Amino acid sequence: MAAKKKITLNRRNVVSRIVRDRGHVLIVTGLGSTTWDAAAAGDHPNNFYLWGGMGGAAVTGLGLARAQPGRRVIVLTGDGEMLMGIGSLATIGVAAPPNLAICVIDNQRYGETGMQETHTGHGVDLAAMAAGAGFAHTETVWTKKDVESAIPHLYETEGPVFVDIKVNTDYVPMVLPMRDGTAIRSRFREAVLGDRAFD
Template identity: 50%
Template sequence: MVVKSTNKYTLQRRKVVHRILEDRGDAAVVTGIGNAVHDVASANDDPKNMYLAGIMGGAAMVAFGVALAQPKRRILVITGDGELLAGIGSLATIGVEQPKNLSIIVIDNQAYGATGNQHTHTGRGVDLVGIAAASGFKKTALITTNAELEAELQHIHNQPGPYFAVVKVMSKTSPRINAPKDGTYVSRRFRAAVTGESA
């Protein structure tokens, strides 16, 4: 389903995600449900990608668990605004725990893109960056242009976290791709890739 953008932003979600992942190095990536899966998988179906095709609201905490278990590796969350809102208390939990190696990037189209582009709270005054800052994230950012994105990349990948950014993007969706969706397969592949052990 391709829908016209219902907001004023000009960044394209897929290009944004691909740019971020270009510099990922050996980072592990956890995606939220929905478009984020396709944005990440279309860049490269890396075994260090964990695609969550369900559990709305759980992406940040899954990544947090990985971050605790893999303290030497950078862990990125790529998720949507609706998914993050469904588990917003996680920001407070992460703010308390201060995992240095965790970066959360919210691709914010201000809409539930997978279900018909209904407005989320973020188009109506809810400031996720402010909530993350109030929760104790070390560095937060609102990204609306390519220049801002470029400036934040070092924080996303290298500076001590926990890091949180909202990237405002057009609400137009991009085509889906065939990301592997069998949870047992994706999770075993991920675990083997990040631990070096066989599943």
């Protein structure tokens, strides 16, 4: 098992920093904490918030990235959510979308169910698994400086890109975005497709 390193990054600071540069990027968030993080960083019509379908965030991003090859797609999700859809790393590695980046906000916990430990605190290295699946760029981030150097990879490096960011378990207030699935999808589709959203 890997030696324990000290984790200092705060999830809200990390997510706010990442989305600050968002421009026209499309963001899919995985159920639970990353959906709250994205809401806390500022609601946006180009955010698609998942409140369910655990394990489906990365592949939702894949379907979107393939449908919109001219747009950058970033999936922000948690370690527990990613682990539940771990096979999707192989699916994305083979599909090899150049415009897709997966960013795991990894607190090594199931945050919505009582902060039980996930596998990532017990030696499972998600970035190594993504590398093994054929992702073009993978890394694990532990420091503020490394967050800065990872951001251009999330936005620009030819994908698929996988960045796992280790964050601490400090308390953050709950910030909830809209939760009506039909409203979220209609707003997102209108932002992406314009009038064609209602064909």
